[in-house]
Amino acid sequence: MRRPIIIDTDPGPDDALAILLALGAADRLEIRGITTMAGNVGVDQTTVNALKICALGGAPQTPVHRGCPRPLMRALHTAEFIVGEDGLGGMDLPEPTVAARPQPAVAYLVETLRAAPDRSLTLCALAPLTNIALALVIAPDIARKIDSIVMMAGARDLGNVTAAAEYNVFVDPHAAHIVFEAGIPITMFGLNATYQAVATGARIEPLARAGGKVSAQVVAMLRRERPGGKSLGGDGGHPMHDPCVIAYVLWPELFTGRDCRVDVAVDEGPTVGRTTIDWWGRSGAPANAHVIDTLDADEMFARLAAAIQTLD
Ligand code: BDR
Ligand code: CA
Numbered sequence: 001m002r003r004p005i006i007i008d009t010d011p012g013p014d015d016a017l018a019i020l021l022a023l024g025a026a027d028r029l030e031i032r033g034i035t036t037m038a039g040n041v042g043v044d045q046t047t048v049n050a051l052k053i054c055a056l057g058g059a060p061q062t063p064v065h066r067g068c069p070r071p072l073m074r075a076l077h078t079a080e081f082i083v084g085e086d087g088l089g090g091m092d093l094p095e096p097t098v099a100a101r102p103q104p105a106v107a108y109l110v111e112t113l114r115a116a117p118d119r120s121l122t123l124c125a126l127a128p129l130t131n132i133a134l135a136l137v138i139a140p141d142i143a144r145k146i147d148s149i150v151m152m153a154g155a156r157d158l159g160n161v162t163a164a165a166e167y168n169v170f171v172d173p174h175a176a177h178i179v180f181e182a183g184i185p186i187t188m189f190g191l192n193a194t195y196q197a198v199a200t201g202a203r204i205e206p207l208a209r210a211g212g213k214v215s216a217q218v219v220a221m222l223r224r225e226r227p228g229g230k231s232l233g234g235d236g237g238h239p240m241h242d243p244c245v246i247a248y249v250l251w252p253e254l255f256t257g258r259d260c261r262v263d264v265a266v267d268e269g270p271t272v273g274r275t276t277i278d279w280w281g282r283s284g285a286p287a288n289a290h291v292i293d294t295l296d297a298d299e300m301f302a303r304l305a306a307a308i309q310t311l312d
Pocket of ligand 1: 012013014015040079126127152160166167168241242
């Protein structure tokens with residue numbers, strides 16, 4: 001049976017690769033829908049980008065629902081200096097011919113989850129968590145329908161937007177707090193894990209050799225110059241944060257982690273958006289997330305390349 005997932009996303013190059021990985025693994029995963037969020041760029045653009053990526057991956061009819069244009073409380077903080085003006089720097093894709101569905105993302109999440117059996121849907125969260133938090137606030141009964149939320153969010157160590165905060169949590173710390181407190185099984189990919197998933201030349205090589213239409217777009221994206229200069233992870237390549245989420249759903253054996261208590265700092269100041277992870281269990285507070293620590297990045301990229309090539 002294929003595992004049903006909903007992807008909440010703000011494409012973004014690494015989001016794009018995550019969606020393509022899920023489409024390339026269509027024998028194992030069923031994308032029920034994609035919900036978009038403002039983040040890397042504004043929500044109109046992330047929605048267009050999600051539609052473009054689905055078309056590139058041969059699945060233009062994938063339901064895409066436009067989500068929130070802004071976080072709950074704070075002003076939106078976008079990331080063009082990393083991802084380029086349109087969010088998909090390096091790719092050259094035609095305008096989508098299919099429109100987003102009229103139903104807003106939050107309403108779609110509530111309706112779809114309410115109609116689903118208990119613990120039957122996995123949410124892959126690749127963006128600020130506003131859509132998911134709002135859905136949980138409006139309809140707390142949907143929590144039991146979610147098998148787990150696998151998310152790219154936070155950091156065990158240093159942040160990437162500020163010294164303390166990772167981007168997705170920094171943009172909407174209040175939403176992240178709501179989701180971490182919802183009592184849903186969570187697997188968390190923070191920067192400490194995802195900076196191990198750098199798309200180095202050697203890891204991209206199989207896709208460059210493949211040269212098909214999807215592989216070529218992915219390679220162009222992965223080789224592009226960042227408008228803002230080097231990644232904090234160094235100049236070995238772009239860190240592929242979000243594909244780790246889909247890779248984990250497909251291949252959990254490539255990852256290790258630990259159940260921990262995670263608290264989100266919501267107060268304004270230098271630590272806003274920080275995820276404090278009780279790695280050593282000092283507080284005695286019950287764990288609310290499985291926090292990923294290590295991954296076999298070479299194997300992950302090898303499997304990812306094979307999946308992407310099925311779309312060529
Ligand atoms: C996260 O922020 C976004 O820019 C990326 O797509 C990823 O989800 C990394 O901090
Ligand atoms: Ca993202």
